Amino acid sequence: MTEATPIRILDNPREPSFRPAMDYLIDKRAQQFPDSDDFERLRVQSKQLKQAALSNLPALLEQAEAAMVANGIQVHWAETIEEAQATIHQIMLDTQATTMVKGKSMVSEEIYLNHHLEAHGLRAVETDMGEFIVQLAGETPSHIIMPAIHKSKEDIAALFQAHLDVPYTLDVDELIAIGREQLRTEFEQAGIGLSGVNFIAADTGTLCLVENEGNGRLSTTAPDVHVAITGIEKVVAHLADVPKLIRVLTRSATGQPITTYVNWIHGPRKPEERDGPRAVHLVLLDNGRSQLYQKERQQESLQCIRCGACMNHCPVYTRIGGHAYNTTYPGPIGKILSPHLTSLPDTPDHPKASTLCGACHTVCPVGIPITDLLLDHRAQATLPRREQWIWRFWSMFNRHPRVYRMSLGLMLRLYPLLPKWLGGWTRHRAAPALSHQSLGQKMAARPKKGVQSGAAS
Amino acid sequence: MTARAAILSRLKAGVFRQPVATQAAADVPYPLPTDNLRAQFIERLSETHAEVRSCDAESMPQAVVDWMTDIGAQQQWVSQTSALGQQLWKRKPKDAVWVDPQAPMDQDRAQVFHDIGLAVTSSHSALFETGTIALIPDQHEPRTMSLVPPIHLVVVHLSSVVGRFEEWIRRYPACAEHTNVLMITGPSKTADIQQTLAYGAHGPKRLLVMVVE
Numbered sequence: 184m185t186e187a188t189p190i191r192i193l194d195n196p197r198e199p200s201f202r203p204a205m206d207y208l209i210d211k212r213a214q215q216f217p218d219s220d221d222f223e224r225l226r227v228q229s230k231q232l233k234q235a236a237l238s239n240l241p242a243l244l245e246q247a248e249a250a251m252v253a254n255g256i257q258v259h260w261a262e263t264i265e266e267a268q269a270t271i272h273q274i275m276l277d278t279q280a281t282t283m284v285k286g287k288s289m290v291s292e293e294i295y296l297n298h299h300l301e302a303h304g305l306r307a308v309e310t311d312m313g314e315f316i317v318q319l320a321g322e323t324p325s326h327i328i329m330p331a332i333h334k335s336k337e338d339i340a341a342l343f344q345a346h347l348d349v350p351y352t353l354d355v356d357e358l359i360a361i362g363r364e365q366l367r368t369e370f371e372q373a374g375i376g377l378s379g380v381n382f383i384a385a386d387t388g389t390l391c392l393v394e395n396e397g398n399g400r401l402s403t404t405a406p407d408v409h410v411a412i413t414g415i416e417k418v419v420a421h422l423a424d425v426p427k428l429i430r431v432l433t434r435s436a437t438g439q440p441i442t443t444y445v446n447w448i449h450g451p452r453k454p455e456e457r458d459g460p461r462a463v464h465l466v467l468l469d470n471g472r473s474q475l476y477q478k479e480r481q482q483e484s485l486q487c488i489r490c491g492a493c494m495n496h497c498p499v500y501t502r503i504g505g506h507a508y509n510t511t512y513p514g515p516i517g518k519i520l521s522p523h524l525t526s527l528p529d530t531p532d533h534p535k536a537s538t539l540c541g542a543c544h545t546v547c548p549v550g551i552p553i554t555d556l557l558l559d560h561r562a563q564a565t566l567p568r569r570e571q572w573i574w575r576f577w578s579m580f581n582r583h584p585r586v587y588r589m590s591l592g593l594m595l596r597l598y599p600l601l602p603k604w605l606g607g608w609t610r611h612r613a614a615p616a617l618s619h620q621s622l623g624q625k626m627a628a629r630p631k632k633g634v635q636s637g638a639a640s
Numbered sequence: 641m642t643a644r645a646a647i648l649s650r651l652k653a654g655v656f657r658q659p660v661a662t663q664a665a666a667d668v669p670y671p672l673p674t675d676n677l678r679a680q681f682i683e684r685l686s687e688t689h690a691e692v693r694s695c696d697a698e699s700m701p702q703a704v705v706d707w708m709t710d711i712g713a714q715q716q717w718v719s720q721t722s723a724l725g726q727q728l729w730k731r732k733p734k735d736a737v738w739v740d741p742q743a744p745m746d747q748d749r750a751q752v753f754h755d756i757g758l759a760v761t762s763s764h765s766a767l768f769e770t771g772t773i774a775l776i777p778d779q780h781e782p783r784t785m786s787l788v789p790p791i792h793l794v795v796v797h798l799s800s801v802v803g804r805f806e807e808w809i810r811r812y813p814a815c816a817e818h819t820n821v822l823m824i825t826g827p828s829k830t831a832d833i834q835q836t837l838a839y840g841a842h843g844p845k846r847l848l849v850m851v852v853e
Contacts, residue, residue: 207835234656241651260644312841313832329832336834359830359838366842371749387816397828397843400787404820405745415647422816426805427667437831441770441805444843445823452819457743458782459819469647477654485656 190507190532201501204332208495211438212546229431230550233486236385236419240476243385243418244467250388254450257464263525264294267468271296271377271410274464275305278408280374284366286392286399287311288379289327289489290412290468293511293524296377307377308369310398312362319346325505327512328436328491333504366398376402376460380413381432381488383465384422390448390465391425393433393441400446409460411448415467416476416485428488431548435490475523480559484519486549493543493553499536508533515543519556534560591621670803672768678798678853684771685849688826689839694851697797701727704760704795704850709733711848713757717741717789722780724762724795744784752788759785760793765812767823769804773849775822776815783820792844794824797852 216222236243248258261267275283283300285291285307297307297318309318313330317323319342324330331339336353344351349361378399382391390411392399403409419425433439452459476482494500494514505513510521510530518533534557543553566574580587598617605614620628641649673680682692695703705728708716718732719725720740732738741759744752764776773794777783786792802808805823815821828843839845 204835238656240656241648244648244651260642260647262643262646266643310842311832312830316832329835331832332835334834336836339833355833355836356838358833359841363840363842367753370842371753384816389816395828396830396841397787398841400783400822401842404783404787405749407745415651422813423806423809426809429805441767441772441823441825443825443827443829445772447815447821449816449819449821455779456782456819457741457779458745458784467647469643469650473647473650473654476651476656479657482654482656 190503190509190536201332201504204329205495205501208329208438208491212435212492212495213438215434215438215440225427225431226548226550229428229488229548230486232419232424232427233488233549236424237416237476237482237485239420240415240418243420244415247383247385247388247418250385251383251390251450251465252388254388255463256388256390256450257462259464259466260469261466262469264468264470267294267412267466267470268296268299270466271412272300272303272305274408274410275300275375278375278462280305280406280408282306282308282369282373283375283377284369284373284398284402284406285309285311285314286376286378286394286402287314287330288377288412289324289511290379290414291377292324293470294412294468296412308366308373310366310369310402311394312359312396312398315362315366316342319343323506323511325513326491326494327489327514333506370401370405373406375408375410376404376406377410377412378403380411380417380465382425382428383413383418384425385418385420387422388449389422389425390463391429392446392448393429393444394446395437395439395443397444400444403446403448404459407460408462408464409448409451410464410466412466412468415469415472416487432488432490435492435546435548471523471525474525478523481519481523481556483551484516484523484553484556486551487516487520488549489516490548492546492548496542496546498538498540498542515553515557516551519551519553519560522560531564534558534564588623595619595621667806670769670807672801672803677768677801678851681766681768681771681798681801682851684768685851686771688771688847689829690771690826690847690849692849692851694853696853700795700850700852701731704728704793705731705733707793707848707850708758708760709736711758711791711793713791715739715756717756717759717785719761719781719785722762724760725780728760741782741785744782744788752784756789758791758793759789760795761785763794763796763800764815764821765800765802765808766796767804767808768801770825772805772823772825774808774812775824776818777820777822778818783822786822786824787843790840790844791846791848792824792827793848793850795850795852 259270300307309315316331325333340351340353343349380390381393433442451463493516497515500514510517512520521530537557539554541554685692715737718728718738761781764774766773827839827847828841829839830841831837
């Protein structure tokens, strides 16, 4: 795909403000990290664990594969989203299942799995409550942790009424009960289940999944076949590393000290066991990650453990919402990750859509310098010719004080001649009024004062 | 070239910046409280929205059966082969309907998903810090037991409580030999609708914990 995807501001009055939702998540996270020194210590620890794993990534992938195969897990590698789609499609055909129940998986979103299966006459049912809501609405998740965060209770009540033939209710417990009943029938019948993976431990071949609802457990327990899919960057060296990373993951994501379920999967059921899938597959997706791995600095975005804290703390995300980014992964991490994932369209606007306030870097539990990486993207971007000239002039003016002062004086004098209509800006606002004096002139006109009062003003 | 070979060769051609050589932050020790562990552990469990009762080892089987009777679920899953299950079956009230889970996903799934009101399981150990209960399901207590019925009653021995997750994994490295290991903290929940917390999303709506001293 070569068509560029712009940031798309949604003008939907029904889309509620993200501010309260983000404040809720920010507050819950803050309660879990009351001591900033303690957070810094945990963050250094997590960052080092992830960096140590990444610096040894090819060997760890081979070690993990050997451990998983020894445990009876079938490992598949996919370079592209087409390969991943085809692999899962084939497993589904071999299983003779027509419906797949899905636990939450952003990588499955990344490969457009539901769309692919549906195009081949197969059903994929999202079972995470948020994902289920988003699927009913024919949308995509607007947040990697809270997929339906853009929907109000009223939206969901209307959606359920329209699609599930249930009475309109605004009682959240009732709405959840409706979802539960609806999806129980799916779990009862499904022959294949899919899940994501939060961490793979290379030494033991463990697939680790964290979740709150139990749909992840059901998707990996009830059907006869379990397919897990994840990116190649999710491997860590030791099972003993996983609790340390979970400590920062769930606290950063939802402000929970731990999720309801931490599920460790080591393979298909053994002959004597009475439940669990009879076959477990793991699809390891590349989709640009190995190229990203070769890029100095940018490679640090592979440290991401997908907690979503950077979204929650981002003033731009809070203002425009996840759908505006038009990429699978929205928000600050999405801006530095999406350009490298080959399935995604070019996103030239994304690095610019940041105030560089640094909140994302401050809260990142694995210390990804998101703002620095955004600046790198900006530096590497090829600007349109006109913009290049503008910046060249800007730079020239700023390097030559005399030219600067002269043109500034000229500007101030000629300003009234400028048109009152300034494109999109003046459609809803008045044109900005320019001061009659430059800052330099104002400063010069000031009576001389002591240093102290000058600094305080 | 296979996808595997292509991916690995690209990774081997790259160099990930070596981790900064600063001292890796060591785990802060997390000792268990020395006075009144039971009361404090029960408090942690209650914070997770679990319902808690406690008893001593001797009265445990009867205390569990009494709790089951108080709940009064129509059909209940009790293993006939697990150590805990065998103790309970000896005390089964005459009119209670108890069922051994058998192979839960290979039989009438409608019954499993809709008729069983409660399941009782034992536990492997627990984490004090987060009020988490570790389960290692096996052929005697299959994993569906702690997942599908709307109420899960689990027996936890106070002597199995560990400080926190990091220590737990150091103490039980052999957990990796089991097909499935579960850490459970409170009942199933979701806040996916307008950040409103609701219990019983897909797993048990209620988690009952019998703490045995």
